[in-house]
Amino acid sequence: MNMIFLLCIGAAIIVVVFVWITYNALVQLRNKVKEAFSTMDVYLKKRYDLIPNLVDVVKGYAKHETETLEQVTQMRAESQKAGLDTAINNEMKIGDALQSLLVVVEKYPDLKANTNFLDLQERLSKMEEEIAFSRRYYNGSVREYNNKCQMFPLNLVAGIFGFKEMPMYSVESDKERQVVDVKL
DSSP states (O other): OHHHHHHHHOOOOOOOHHHHHHHHHHHHHHHHHHHHHHHHHHHHHHHHHHHHHHHHHHHHHHHTTTHHHHHHHHHHHHHHOOHHHHHHHHHHHHHHHHHHHHHHHHTHHHHHHHHHHHHHHHHHHHHHHHHHHHHHHHHHHHHHHHHHHHHHTTTHHHTTTTTOOOOOOOOOOHEEEEEEEEOO
């Protein structure tokens, strides 16, 4: 009788330690995903801060292209208000709007030679590289977290404590999948 009791106590301790370690690992991974999203969000905010300057420079040359300029500005405002759930979709819209803005630039050769525009374009290009890197980091963190949430027996602990899958960043827009040929 004592042996069975000790075995039950031992098994209970093993289960508690397993749940404890698994829960802490899932919390750590969830926080890593949040940190990765925050890193991407910082770069996106830097890009959003560049957009009004870029729009102002283009406005001086392209007064009748207000629809595209207003679209870029509107998308920027919407993206700044977005939370984790909608930020990825809004960010893709910003990319589409910026591509439209660069197409407008093609119509104005003087603008392509403007030093303010060239500087802003260079900064935006560097920012896009940083955003791409942060997207990869975010997706890697999400993959690691989602794997833990889905793999047996960790998925049992994840389900009990309400750990849910996180969304991956992916290109959903056909425009973003196409190669953009911008000649400046």
